[in-house]
Each structure stands twice: as structure tokens, then as C-alpha cells.
Amino acid sequence: MKKKKCIAMLLAGGQGTRLYALTSRVAKPAVSFGAKYRIIDFPLSNCANSNIDTVGVLTQYQPLILNEYIGNGEPWDLDRSYGGVHTLPPYQAKKGGEWYKGTANAIYQNLHFLNEFDSEHVLILSGDHIYKMDYSKMLAEHEANNADCTIAVIDVPNEEASRFGILDFAEDKRIISFEEKPKKPKSNHASMGIYIFKKDVLVSELVADEKNPDSSNDFGKNIIPTLLKKKMNVYAYGFSGYWKDVGTVTSLWEANMDLLGENPLINLNDPNFKIYSRNRPLPPSHIGASGRVLNSIMTTGCEVEGTVINSVLGEGVVIEEGALVKNSVVMRGTTVGKNARLNYAMVDEHCVIGENCILGDETSDKNNITLIGGGVKLKKGVKLKAGEIVEGEE
């Protein structure tokens, strides 16, 4: 078979503990976002838009919904006869088997996959961010620099820099230093956790790292610092544009709100860079005679008889008469009953919010989101305070 130039490995095993109830049934990359998407649609669509046709998705925590969602990869044009999307869970082999210990170990355990396609380069991605990026431009720079490794970099506000992997680079973009979550950041150039490696370099580094018992087998903590120590060619690739971590309830809520308004911060409607997703075949949304929808987005199959303000409604959401949904995110298949009131709430998939329920109070804000896990059925008249969490079904 002809060698592929670059394949992608997408780390999708993370639990996303800071999303609380939203990740009790699904891995973080499978969490619903922006009415019709799941977080993983972004890296997968980026691949599809960057001519990368082979993607290994490394799953571990709660993989069932994620596996089903990815399926044969058809929505992202990744149903290929040579290549395409493959889910790669941890497995048992003759010599034993173990859970993925860290990001680098997860790739290490799938060296057979890298060797099977034997591409020149390997792109490492994670499923924690909302962004649109043409990886082919990064690959072009990586090749032009003859880099062993290229790290995508974005400038973050100085006061937030200590939350990230911060790096410093020379004028020619060659990286001089890298520090994971430094107390005193030397710059505001943050690693986006997106790497392109020469495949041979990646394989030998992973093998070496695995032999080191002191290593935590992590790209940011171990692999990248080792490359720099060895004075290998590590370059930065500058990215500017929308890039949002959605690892916390507040940031996920903010990212949803970023889709509202006349000029949303991220444009999902660019015909030249579509974000693909797998959706049920539902008819268009119906806004009823008593429905009122202001500054909100929704996707197919919704039925709205109530009032919706500054909110995001997923596939097939029903808002009954008299209900008021404000500053909230309601995910697919959920019904909000008559006269219920939601303010600063996030309601996961397939919930029922009973009539006259009140979610949120006068102290509600984006740091105090009322959170309802998947499949929860709230009886009539339940009142929940700002920041209260109802765990979903396991």
C-alpha cells in the first residue's frame, strides 16, 4: 500500500471530571456541544478539512456512546477502504495488558497501528477543545522546517499562562524551553496539545520513554522536555483564532454562549470548513404560536411553545408552553415541562424537567450553573439552587 503522509492519533480517553454530571455516562469528547455537535466533532472535522484520512481514536473511559457515535466515520468522510477512523481501546495481549497510563503510553500501546500505516508523520490531537484548524498548514511548516516535532502554539492572556504548558521560541520558531504549568511563566505562548512528529522520531521516543520507570508517560511532562534536552528540532506553529478549552462546566457553558449573537466568535457555517456531526434524521424545528425565541440557536426536531432567551437547544428538545429557558444549554432529547423555569442551567441528554420546576435562583451566574446529568427525570415543582448538581443515570 502507498504510504500515507500523515495520520492522526486522537486522545479521547479522558474522563473530564470537572464536567461532573455531564461525564457520568460519556467520555469528555462525547459531551454535547453547540446544539448539534459533540466535542470530538471538532478535531475529526478538522482532520476531514485538512486531508487527513486516517485517524486512530484512543478511547478508555466510558467508550460506548463515543464508539457508537464515531461508528464507521461516515459523517466526517472517514469511511475509507484504506485508512479511515479506527477506535483503539486498551486491550489484552499475550504478555498482558493494561489501561492507558498517560498520553504517551496510550500511543505506545498502539505502535502496531502507527507501524501498519507507516506514515511519514503523526499528528497527535486531543478531544478537549473547540476550534477550527487546518492541520495541513501546520504539516507544511513542519516539513519546511524539517522538524522532528512541531507544537501548535497560541498566545493566551498573561494571567492565565500558568494553567498551560508554556514555551519560548527563537525568531525562527525553534523552541528553546518548555515548562508544564509554570508558576512564573516566561511567556504567554501556550502549547495547544497538538503535536506533529516525524513518525520514526515518535516511535523511538515512545519506546525510550516506556523504559524509563520514573516517567509518567505524558507528552507535556516527559516526551517534549526530553526532545528539547536532546537538542532535537522542535518548532512552534503559531495559531490564532478561536480556541476554547471546554473542560469545566463554566468554560463549556461559555463556549456554547460564544455561538450566539450576530457575529458569533466561531463561525460554524463556513461552507469551505464545515463542522460535521452525526445526527438523527429529524424534521426542522417548529416554533409554535406561543413560542418566543430570542438570541438563541437550535437544531432539528425541536418543538418550542415556551420562551427561550440566550440559550442553546439540542436535537429534538421540547420546550412546553409557559416554560422559560434563559442563559441555558439544553441537550438533545430533553423535554422542559410547562411553566418550568431555567436560568443558568445545563441539562444533559434525554432528561425530563417536570412542570413548574425551577432551576437556578437569583444568585445564578456562569460560575454557578445548575447541572442536570443525562436521563434525569425531575418531578413536578422541583426547585434547584444555583450551582446544584443532579447526577445522571450511570
Added chain:
Amino acid sequence: MKTMGIVFSNIHDRELGELAAKRTLASVPFGGRYRLIDFPLSNMVNSGISKVGIITKSNYQSLMDHVGSGKHWDLSRKNGGLMILPPFGEEMNGLYNSRFEALKNITHFLKRSEEAYVVMSDCDCICNADFADIVRRHVEHNADITVVYRNKDIRPDKERTVLDIDKDGRVTKVSVSNKMSGVKSVYTNICVMNRLFLLNILENSAELGYKSFSKDVLGKGCKNYHICAYEYKGYFASIDSMANYFKHSLELLDKQKRDSLFNSDGANIYTKVRDSAPCRLEDTSIVQNSLIADGCVIEGTVINSILFRGVKVAKGAVVKDSIVFQESEIAQNSRLNCVIADKQVRILENRELSGHATHPYYIAKNVVI
């Protein structure tokens, strides 16, 4: 019970006028995101049929673009799947002019197939029907043909095929006329036949003197063949005029009808997926009793209307009792009333366009007003 499907894509093209001037009836948009062909295709797939031939005649580019390999209907299959059956010039000395001629045209396709039964549907049979149940009845009654009908109060306005049915559900008489009125059992143009029986009729049509499907095969045939009737009770619409198209489209604003068509017993209607962003309703929008597809951006007022994907309604614009096809734009302070705007129409600022419920004002594709 192995069954294959046949869809007629061009029947009634002419009656629909401008809407089907540059497309087959099969690719006429309907219901905010669908094309008419989606209904028979989805019904077939939901009934376990995995081989469907679409008989085409002319203007079928838009149809081929829409159906592609058939994968959106799960009809991209190793065995069977979706097949476009264009006219076979040589044999017919030109294009066919009737359903029966069209069927003669696909004799080879039918011969090469191995399925025992054939379900036939027009592309404008807008319904959510379980064809598997019809085939089951067909087999139980050991019928040659099973025709699907619905009871409907008709007026003597156009030609209809009406069935007389005896107490055992057998068709005893088939009348094709434009003079009938009252509640009648009206044929829906959906039927099930034994494949070999159909082939036999097609190959011996000259001797039998058959030229028309309803007048001859059903009309004359009901004396000799075992023709069973099957009543369909769910939502059904067929499109044979612009007024009729307008009426049936806006009917979908009724939740019961919408549910019956789009979610009957969990069976959904499939269509080509376009991956538009969710629709966005701005602070200034007023939307009432309307269907809004993905990709729409609404700043103005939309009442009793259907907007297909990617429609833009600017501030101060009012769209009322209208149907707007994909990617059309209505600029500030324009007003639409009883209008059907085809694809990529642009209505500039301060325009007023109005039709009437029985005579909607139609704006052709790409027109700028």
C-alpha cells in the same frame, strides 16, 4: 420475503409547472429539508428493502446530485442498493409516455433481479408507510397485485383511480375518471406485485393489449387477476399542482400531521445531510408557528411559514404564509405573503410580494427581486 422497490421520479412533472421545470418531481423540495424522493426511499428502507430502482426520464441531474450513492438512505450496498434507471433509447424509439411504458423499459432490470416481490411508489407519495406490512398482507392473500388506497372525500376536479372493493378486500372494479365525487377508495399509486407476474404482463403486453397501468393492468385485470386492496390510514399527500404543493407543505405546521409523517412508529425520513450550523434566532426575531431548518439566521418576523436550510431573514422583514427554499435571502423591511421562493432567491430591501393561498406567488431559482 425478499422485496425490491421501484420509484417513478417523473410522473406528474408537467402538472407542477415551474417548480418542476428544471428538476424532476422527485427532487422538488418539501417539508423544510427534504426532497420528495426522500419519502418513498425512506419508506422502502424502513420496510427492510435494500434494492431500489429509480425510473427517470428527463432533468434528472438534480435528482442524481441529491441521491448520490444512496448512502444517506443506507442504500449504498454491495448487493442491490440504489440504481438510477434512465431511459433506454433504442428499444423505445424515444422517451416513454406512460407508467406502463416506463415499466417495459426496465424489463431487463426486473429480469436480472431475484426478489419475489416488487413495491412500486410514485415519488410524490408523501407518507410514512410500512411497506413490509403491505407485502405481508399480499403474501397472506396470495395476491397477484396489492394496491394501496385511502378513503377520501373527492370532488370531480381531476382524474383519479378509484377502487370498488368487496368484503374480502378484493378489488372488483377499477374506475379511472375525473367525474367522481363523494367518499371513495382512491388508489395511492403504491402497489405490491409478484415480480414474475409483473414481468409476464410486461412481456406479453402486445397480446394482452395493455398500454396503461391503471386502465389496463388494474382496470381490465381485476376480472382475471387476484388484486387485493390495502387501506393506508396515516398522513398522505400527493402533489399535482402548485396550489396543492403549497397547501400540503403548510399542513406540516400541524403537529399531528408532522408527527404522523416524520415519526410514525419510530420510522424517520432520511435525506441528504448537508452539515449546516444550527439555526440562529436573533434578539429582534419574532417566529410563530413556523418550521425552521438548520443554517437559518432570522432577525425579522416569520409567521406560518417554512424556511429551508440557510435562509436569511433580515431585520424588519416579514415572511408570512410562505415557503422559502434553501439559501434564499430576504432583505430588510421586505414583506412576503403566500410566496414560494425557490433556491437562492434574493429579495432586496423594501419589496412587497404577495400571492393568495390558492395561487401562491412563485419566484424561480436564483431570481433577484
